[in-house]
Amino acid sequence: MERTMFFHYRKFKNLFMYGLCMLSVGVALVPLLLIFYHTISLGVSALNVDFFTQLPKPVGESGGGLANAIVGTLILVGLGSIIGLPVGILAGIYLSEFGNNKFAAAVRFMTDVLNGVPSIVTGVVAYTIVVLPMKHFSAYAGGFALGILMIPIVTRTTEEMLKTVPNSYREAALALGIPQWKTTLRIVMPAALGGIVTGVMLAIARAAGETAPLLFTALNNRFWHTSLDQPIASLTVFIYNYGVSPFEDWIAQAWAGALILILLVLLLSIAVRFATRQRY
Amino acid sequence: MVSSSRLELTAEPKIAMQNFGDSLFKYLTTFFAALVLLLIGVMAYEMYATSSLSIEKFGWSFLTSSEWDPVMEQYGALPFIYGTLVSSLLALILALPVGVGIAVFLTELAPPWLERPFSFIVELLAGIPSIVYGLWGFFVMVPWIRSSVEPFLSENFGFIPLFEGAPYGVGMLAAGVILSIMVLPIIASISRDVLNAVPVSQKEAALALGSTRWEATRIAISYSRSGILGATILGLGRALGETMAVTMVIGNRPEIKLSLFEPGYTMASVLANEFTEATSEMYISALIEIALVLFIVAILVNAIARLLVWSFTRTSNVGGRL
Numbered sequence: 001m002e003r004t005m006f007f008h009y010r011k012f013k014n015l016f017m018y019g020l021c022m023l024s025v026g027v028a029l030v031p032l033l034l035i036f037y038h039t040i041s042l043g044v045s046a047l048n049v050d051f052f053t054q055l056p057k058p059v060g061e062s063g064g065g066l067a068n069a070i071v072g073t074l075i076l077v078g079l080g081s082i083i084g085l086p087v088g089i090l091a092g093i094y095l096s097e098f099g100n101n102k103f104a105a106a107v108r109f110m111t112d113v114l115n116g117v118p119s120i121v122t123g124v125v126a127y128t129i130v131v132l133p134m135k136h137f138s139a140y141a142g143g144f145a146l147g148i149l150m151i152p153i154v155t156r157t158t159e160e161m162l163k164t165v166p167n168s169y170r171e172a173a174l175a176l177g178i179p180q181w182k183t184t185l186r187i188v189m190p191a192a193l194g195g196i197v198t199g200v201m202l203a204i205a206r207a208a209g210e211t212a213p214l215l216f217t218a219l220n221n222r223f224w225h226t227s228l229d230q231p232i233a234s235l236t237v238f239i240y241n242y243g244v245s246p247f248e249d250w251i252a253q254a255w256a257g258a259l260i261l262i263l264l265v266l267l268l269s270i271a272v273r274f275a276t277r278q279r280y
Numbered sequence: 281m282v283s284s285s286r287l288e289l290t291a292e293p294k295i296a297m298q299n300f301g302d303s304l305f306k307y308l309t310t311f312f313a314a315l316v317l318l319l320i321g322v323m324a325y326e327m328y329a330t331s332s333l334s335i336e337k338f339g340w341s342f343l344t345s346s347e348w349d350p351v352m353e354q355y356g357a358l359p360f361i362y363g364t365l366v367s368s369l370l371a372l373i374l375a376l377p378v379g380v381g382i383a384v385f386l387t388e389l390a391p392p393w394l395e396r397p398f399s400f401i402v403e404l405l406a407g408i409p410s411i412v413y414g415l416w417g418f419f420v421m422v423p424w425i426r427s428s429v430e431p432f433l434s435e436n437f438g439f440i441p442l443f444e445g446a447p448y449g450v451g452m453l454a455a456g457v458i459l460s461i462m463v464l465p466i467i468a469s470i471s472r473d474v475l476n477a478v479p480v481s482q483k484e485a486a487l488a489l490g491s492t493r494w495e496a497t498r499i500a501i502s503y504s505r506s507g508i509l510g511a512t513i514l515g516l517g518r519a520l521g522e523t524m525a526v527t528m529v530i531g532n533r534p535e536i537k538l539s540l541f542e543p544g545y546t547m548a549s550v551l552a553n554e555f556t557e558a559t560s561e562m563y564i565s566a567l568i569e570i571a572l573v574l575f576i577v578a579i580l581v582n583a584i585a586r587l588l589v590w591s592f593t594r595t596s597n598v599g600g601r602l
Contacts, residue, residue, distance in 0.1 A: 014492040018389060024381030028468070031461045032405055035416045042419075091316050094309035107313045109586065110320055116514070116582030117323070117575060118521020120548045124571035125323045127555070128330045151316060181305030202407075209409025212523035212548070216555040236411050240524060243415045251419075258412045265407040273400060 036262070043259030046252035056222050056238075062249050066257060068224050072139075072233040073208055076218055079143020079228070080207050084150030085200060091151070092158025092196075097184055099159070108159075115152035122148050123213030131217060139225060139232040142218025146210060150203040157199025161192040198275045205268045209261055211236035235261065320579070327572040333565035342569060348534045350558070355566035357573065359534040363452070363544035364574075367526060368519035370456025370540070371463055376512055378460075379467030380501070387475045388497055405465040414528035417458040422449040422529055425457070430541055444539040448531065453540040455530040459522055463515035470514060470589060474507030475500060477593045510588030517581040521574060523548040547574045 050065045057064030091111070095104050126145035131137055165188050173183040189196070211234075219231035220241065235257050242254035328335075334342065334355060345356025386398060426449030433443040478500045486496035501508070531543020532553055547570050558564045 010492050010495070014494040017494045017497075018385075021381040021385040021389065024378040025385050027378055028382055028464055029401075032401065034420065035408065035412065038416055038420050039412065087312050087315055090309050090312035094313040098306060098309065104313065107317050109583075110317050112586050113579055113582045114316065114320060116517045116521075116585075117320075117578055118523065118548055120521065120523040120551050121323070121327075121571050121575045121578070124551065124555075124568055125326055128326045128568065132330065148319065151319070155316060179299070180302045182301070184305070205407060209407075209411070211409070211411045212552055215552055219556070236409065236524075239411050239415060240528075243411075243418060244528065254415060258415050261409050261412055265404065265409070269400060269403050269407060272403070273396075 039255060039258050039262050042252070042255040044256075046249075046256035047259060051253065051256055055224070059247065064253075066233075066235065066238055066253060068221065069233040069235045069238045069257070070260075072218070072221070072225065073235040075139060075225075075228070075232060076142045076146055076214065076234055077204055077207050079139060080146030080150055081200075081204065083144060083147025084154055084203060084207075087147075088151045088154025088203070089158050089196065091155045093162065093184060093189075095155065095159040096162035097180075097188070108156075111152045111155050115156070118212075119145075119149055119210050120212035120215075123215060123217055126213060126217045134229075136229075137217060137219040137231045139218055139228040139230065142214045142232065142234070143228075145213035145217050146207040149210060149213065150207055153203040153206060154199055157202065158196050161195030161199065162188060164195065165191045194275045198272050201268050201271065205265055208264060209236060211240055215240075324572070324575065327568055327575060331565045331569035331572055333562055334569045335565075337562070338566075342566070343573070346534075346536055350554075350560075350563050353560065353562050355562070357547070357566075357570050359536050360545050360547040360550050360570060361573070362536050363455075363530065364520055364546040364548070366452055366540075367455040367459055367530065367544065367546060368516055370452065371459030371519045372512060372516055374456060374460035375464045375467055375515060379464055379511070379515075380471050380508060382464075382468040383471035383475050384497055384501070386472050387500075388493065399469070402465045402469045405461075410462070410522060410524040413458055413462055414525035417454065417525055418528040421458060422454050425449050425454050429453070434541070441538050442540050445541045447541060448543060450529055450531040450543055451541050452530065452537075452544045455526045455544065455546070456540070458525050458529055459519045462522060462525065463519050466518055467511050467515045470511035471504075471508050474504045474511060474589070474592055477507070478503050504592065506588055507592035510585045510590075510592065513581055513585035513588065517578055517585060520581065521548055521578050523552050527552045547571075 050063055051067075052065060052070065053067050054063070054065035055068055056066060091107065095108055098104065099108070122145050126141050126148070130141035130144050134141070169187055169191060170183055173187045174180065178187075214234050214237050218234055218237070220237045221231045221233040225232040239254045239257040239261075242250035242257070245251065338345070338355060342355065342357055343361065344358055345354075346358040347354045347356045348359060349355075386394065390398075426447050430443075430447030430449070430453070434445075434447065437443045482503055483496045483500055486499045487493070491499075526546050527549035530546060530549060532545050532549060533543040534545045534550070535542070537544070551567055551571055551574075555564075555567055558567055
């Protein structure tokens with residue numbers, strides 16, 4: 001009798017625990033769906049042509065847009081790419097093509113650790129390296145901070161993607177007498193191009209969504225920037241400033257900005273799926 | 281391969297040129313790889329050098345003093361360290377069971393075709409910018425916590441000092457909840473990788489001895505506990521440095537209060553809020569010292585987590601991209 005009781009208890013526990021596991025999937029999906037729902041429903045109302053073409057209006061006037069912030073984000077990400085992409089791609093090539101030693105293992109490890117450094121700390125470093133000597137906030141400082149953030153992502157994806165290229169490609173090229181640098185640049189790189197572009201897009205998406213490292217490097221600007229030497233607006237910093245403001249108009253525009261960022265992430269995730277689909 | 285110096289003695293000029301190209305290429309890429317390594321050192325040195333004013337004046341008491349008074353030029357980081365630790369731990373307590381539950385669901389119960397949608401959703405969740413979580417937390421989650429969660433907790437568990445006081449909405453609890461949503465993808469996806477790496481023989485042996493499927497799963501979980509611990513610590517690393525979302529929901533008050541309903545402050549959010557307002561050199565220097573502390577903690581936490589996950593799965597690409 002007691003044994004069958006125990007057996008039933010175990011059967012029940014089995015079902016119960018697996019039920020909890022399924023429940024946890026549901027629990028995890030709820031916030032995701034809610035974030036999408038609220039961002040879309042609250043963001044759509046403020047999304048119009050003005051949002052993309054007009055400057056922010058002063059307090060009290062309704063309307064206006066965030067054109068300067070959208071352009072600012074593009075410029076900042078562009079500056080970041082100038083720093084982050086060459087360093088990341090070349091370091092990734094090293095790790096994949098020459099990376100069979102202790103030094104490379106250390107670099108690989110530190111790249112992952114660098115990926116975990118809080119982005120606000122990167123902002124502080126950009127402040128000490130760029131803003132302090134120049135004595136004022138600038139687009140350069142913001143781009144520098146974003147560039148550092150992009151390096152680890154680009155490095156690791158470049159390495160992983162180059163490693164998926166079969167070794168026979170390299171051997172065939174070397175057997176034909178092609179020097180190694182040419183083999184890497186003209187044969188291995190093109191074969192892995194789709195994946196590397198994916199990594200670059202991931203890095204760009206992450207940089208475009210960053211707020212913390214821009215707060216005290218690029219600062220903010222309610223007008224068009226006149227030079228890269230000056231503070232520059234960005235979508236994310238505007239979302240923050242508008243989101244915590246007491247004005248309905250501004251809050252609605254913050255949601256619209258958030259919607260744009262989410263759409264960007266969504267599109268890139270789909271593009272990444274698509275780009276890596278043929279591969280595996 | 282033949283070493284380049286030996287070839288140069290006999291080879292035609294063109295081959296020598298090619299070897300020159302090869303070594304140039306190798307040195308160039310090595311240089312950039314070294315640059316990545318160097319970067320961490322430069323970051324640490326820069327912050328150390330620019331916070332020397334505060335380091336010299338306050339010494340170790342910076343970490344143990346809870347007085348943060350820019351007017352009197354007294355700086356102590358304890359409330360921020362406390363806030364960072366409590367909000368991150370709260371996030372882990374909430375996210376770990378759910379994350380492991382998802383991982384078990386995916387490895388044991390889900391049909392294989394769920395694999396793709398799952399990794400898509402994880403990518404999405406991990407890709408949503410922190411500021412969007414912050415906005416959502418501020419306008420949707422905080423009112424919900426204020427009107428439903430906190431009254432419920434104080435009514436039923438009010439005798440526990442953790443759930444004391446007026447329901448503000450913003451505070452440590454809100455920060456913990458938003459952080460738990462943000463670290464969930466990391467914990468779930470790495471735990472899944474780790475559980476997948478458990479040898480099938482472990483589970484087969486348990487099943488052969490007459491255990492239920494859940495009992496076999498428990499054996500797999502305990503077999504992979506060091507990997508799951510690594511996933512958790514990696515989640516901790518992300519929670520510690522999270523800035524915007526936390527800044528918008530934690531209330532930003534440099535006080536140490538036991539109750540989770542009370543507003544707090546974290547190291548990352550004090551930087552976000554006060555850096556541009558800091559006027560005196562000592563103020564800036566103290567803030568940079570906070571960044572340095574956060575940097576060191578993040579490096580240590582990440583290093584430990586990576587080592588744990590790596591030593592478990594022994595493949596370098598697990599969790600590498602998150």
